[in-house]
Amino acid sequence: xxxxxxxxxxxxxxxxxxxxxxxxxxxxxxxxxxxxxxxxxxxxxxxxxxxxxxxxxxxxxxxxxxxxxxxxxxxxxxxxxxxxxxxxxxxxxxxxxxxxxxxxxxxxxxxx
Amino acid sequence: xxxxxxxxxxxxxxxxxxxxxxxxxxxxxxxxxxxxxxxxxxxxxxxxxxxxxxxxxxxxxxxxxxxxxxxxxxxxxxxxxxxxxxxxxxxxxxxxxxxxxxxxxxxxxxxxxx
Numbered sequence: 001x002x003x004x005x006x007x008x009x010x011x012x013x014x015x016x017x018x019x020x021x022x023x024x025x026x027x028x029x030x031x032x033x034x035x036x037x038x039x040x041x042x043x044x045x046x047x048x049x050x051x052x053x054x055x056x057x058x059x060x061x062x063x064x065x066x067x068x069x070x071x072x073x074x075x076x077x078x079x080x081x082x083x084x085x086x087x088x089x090x091x092x093x094x095x096x097x098x099x100x101x102x103x104x105x106x107x108x109x110x111x112x
Numbered sequence: 113x114x115x116x117x118x119x120x121x122x123x124x125x126x127x128x129x130x131x132x133x134x135x136x137x138x139x140x141x142x143x144x145x146x147x148x149x150x151x152x153x154x155x156x157x158x159x160x161x162x163x164x165x166x167x168x169x170x171x172x173x174x175x176x177x178x179x180x181x182x183x184x185x186x187x188x189x190x191x192x193x194x195x196x197x198x199x200x201x202x203x204x205x206x207x208x209x210x211x212x213x214x215x216x217x218x219x220x221x222x223x224x225x226x
Contacts, residue, residue: 032212043202043217051204078214094208101226102155 002027004093006103014111019078021106023091026072034054034092035065038105044090048076061085086110114138116218118203124224127193133221135186135203142207144186145215146178149200161186193225 007022025031034050036044048059055067066075074091091103115141118138125131137144146158160167175197177189194204200222204215 034214036217041219043219044204044215046214049212049214100157101145104152104154 002029002031002093002095002099002101004091004101004103006089006091006106008106009104010107010109012109012111013081015080015083016080019076019081019085019108021076021089021091021108023074023076023103024072025074025091025093027095029095032094033065033067034094034100035059035063035074035076035091036090038088040087047076047089050056081108081110083110083112116203116205116216118201118218118221120221121219122222122224124226125190126226127195129193130140130191132188132190133188133201133223135188135218137186137203137205137216137218138209139205139216140207141205142183143205144180144183145204145206145218146186146188147202147204149202149220151199155202159188167214190223193223195225198223198225 003026005024013019034049035047038044039070048057048065050057050067058064059094063078065074067074075102086109088105088107090105094100119134143162145160147156148156158172159178161171162222164180164183175192198221202220203218206213206215
């Protein structure tokens with residue numbers, strides 16, 4: 001069975017400070033892992049994905065995530081938050097395209 | 113139009129109504145999905161169509177009925193819904209069935225059942 005746990009339901013940072021959104025996964029197989037972002041009244045947009053090619057994955061808008069097998073983690077980071085980063089972020093684990101499991105989401109608030 | 117589009121964006125219906133949600137993808141993908149997004153719950157995969165064939169999901173009530181007439185269009189037919197079915201319904205598409213293939217999402221239909 002596979003699952004994903006987002007450790008924080010809400011993260012608040014100040015503009016210009018680093019962002020850390022935490023995700024732990026559980027999978028019986030070598031997983032594919034994704035981070036999606038959802039802005040209000042919008043669909044989900046892919047930020048980045050891990051496909052076993054490299055453990056440090058760079059995505060759009062300055063985000064990156066590191067796959068750590070020993071810790072079963074795939075945390076999302078960004079060096080400097082921008083106001084436009086305020087949104088809901090979802091960590092996803094996938095074994096097949098029919099079996100993608102979404103985390104409960106982390107709401108990121110960015111204060112001026 | 114580009115990407116994945118959904119209509120209508122908002123829908124209010126009574127429990128005895130019949131309505132349909134429409135999704136269209138302009139990406140040349142061959143797999144399409146319906147998801148339900150409820151407040152404070154993870155996204156729930158409802159249905160998958162791959163090469164226009166449906167992958168069953170036994171946990172979805174029969175009051176939801178999907179239809180995929182071709183690889184670009186996906187419908188979700190609704191009848192005799194319950195208030196707890198109020199949610200954001202998201203459509204997505206992907207190319208192929210590989211686990212590395214990301215899904216592209218539409219903006220969703222916000223459904224309210226009175």
